[in-house]
Amino acid sequence: MRGLILSIKMIRRLVIVLIPALAVMLFIPAFSAAAGSDEIVCIQCHSKLQGKYGEPVTLWQGSIHQENGIACNSCHGGDPRDAANAMSPARGFLGVPKEKDIPAFCGRCHVGVLKDYLSSLHGKAAGTGGPTCVTCHGNHKVVKASLDLINEKNCSRCHDFKQAEIIKMAMASTESRILIIDAGINGLKQKGIDTDRLEKGLFSVRNSFHSLFHTVDITRVEMETTRIQAELQKLDDLLKIMDDQQRQRKLIGAFAVAGALLSALLAYLLRKTYGRF
Numbered sequence: 001m002r003g004l005i006l007s008i009k010m011i012r013r014l015v016i017v018l019i020p021a022l023a024v025m026l027f028i029p030a031f032s033a034a035a036g037s038d039e040i041v042c043i044q045c046h047s048k049l050q051g052k053y054g055e056p057v058t059l060w061q062g063s064i065h066q067e068n069g070i071a072c073n074s075c076h077g078g079d080p081r082d083a084a085n086a087m088s089p090a091r092g093f094l095g096v097p098k099e100k101d102i103p104a105f106c107g108r109c110h111v112g113v114l115k116d117y118l119s120s121l122h123g124k125a126a127g128t129g130g131p132t133c134v135t136c137h138g139n140h141k142v143v144k145a146s147l148d149l150i151n152e153k154n155c156s157r158c159h160d161f162k163q164a165e166i167i168k169m170a171m172a173s174t175e176s177r178i179l180i181i182d183a184g185i186n187g188l189k190q191k192g193i194d195t196d197r198l199e200k201g202l203f204s205v206r207n208s209f210h211s212l213f214h215t216v217d218i219t220r221v222e223m224e225t226t227r228i229q230a231e232l233q234k235l236d237d238l239l240k241i242m243d244d245q246q247r248q249r250k251l252i253g254a255f256a257v258a259g260a261l262l263s264a265l266l267a268y269l270l271r272k273t274y275g276r277f
Contacts, residue, residue, distance in 0.1 A: 040080035042072035059140035075105070102132040116214040123214070131158060145213060147172055166218055170225050171209070177232050178206055184239045193246060198235060205231045 047057045060066050065074070073080040078093035080086065087093045097105040103126055107114030110133075117123040122131050135157075136149050143149065150168040152161040181202060189195045209228055212221055 040071055040073060041083045041086050042076075042078070042080055045083065045086075046072075056140045059138070063138075063140065063142045064144045065142045074109075099132060100127040102134060106133045112211070113214065116211050120214045121216045147175060163216070163218060167216065167221050170218075170221050171212060174209060174225050174228055174232070177229070177236075178202070178209065181232060181235055181239060184236075184243070188239070188242060188246065191246060193242060195242075198239060198242070201231075201235050201238075205235065 043057055046054055048054070056072075060072075065071075071080065072078075073086075076094050076096075077091070078086045078088065079091040082091075085091045087095075094105075103114055103117060103123065107117075117133070118126075124130070126132060136154055137143060137145070147168055150164050152165075155161045155164040181198075185195050185198045185202065188198075205228055208224070208231075212224055215221055215224075
């Protein structure tokens with residue numbers, strides 16, 4: 001009987017040890033497969049090639065697309081998991097677009113930007129030597145859209161920088177104010193204050209502002225930035241009101257605490273004084 005009990009105890013110990021080990025053995029291959037799944041066959045192949053065939057991978061690494069998980073197949077199509085069919089038209093492979101097709105190629109994701117671009121002087125000159133998306137943003141080393149892209153080096157490749165500089169200056173002060181208000185909203189939000197109204201208002205204004213990025217019309221930019229600045233002033237006023245209300249609540253709370261402490265102190269002194277009689 002004693003031997004049977006010992007055997008049962010040994011079996012239990014083995015089960016306790018083997019189950020976690022078995023789980024690890026089953027988990028590791030699954031984890032390895034998941035980890036390796038991030039590197040698609042396009043990158044695996046082209047990263048080993050030299051010259052222009054390997055360059056796209058080098059340029060893509062560190063780009064805004066790579067940071068956001070946009071890989072080769074996201075733009076060029078094809079099957080990113082099957083090397084034999086990676087460039088098969090049947091699997092949706094599109095290849096490299098012709099210059100005139102670049103705006104529509106990028107516009108599949110950037111729908112609003114495409115609309116703004118096509119209505120601009122740049123867009124109207126597309127196909128006749130005018131700039132496309134890759135002219136300013138790059139093809140594989142895609143850089144984040146910002147006012148920094150409007151600079152003399154980029155713009156003077158096609159025309160004088162003077163007009164672009166006026167547009168940039170008009171937009172720079174607006175962008176700076178948007179960032180300041182955004183920081184103010186986040187500050188209130190961290191204090192637990194409902195900022196939904198402010199956030200929705202800033203989101204709308206920011207979208208209007210971003211629609212100007214592809215406008216190369218000085219008059220329109222100046223008119224729109226004036227309108228946007230007025231909307232930002234309303235948000236700024238509301239932000240200050242909410243901030244003042246928060247300070248007043250804190251001040252009232254501080255007085256309430258001080259009053260409670262003073263009352264407690266007076267009660268203690270009265271008890272101590274009259275307790276002697």
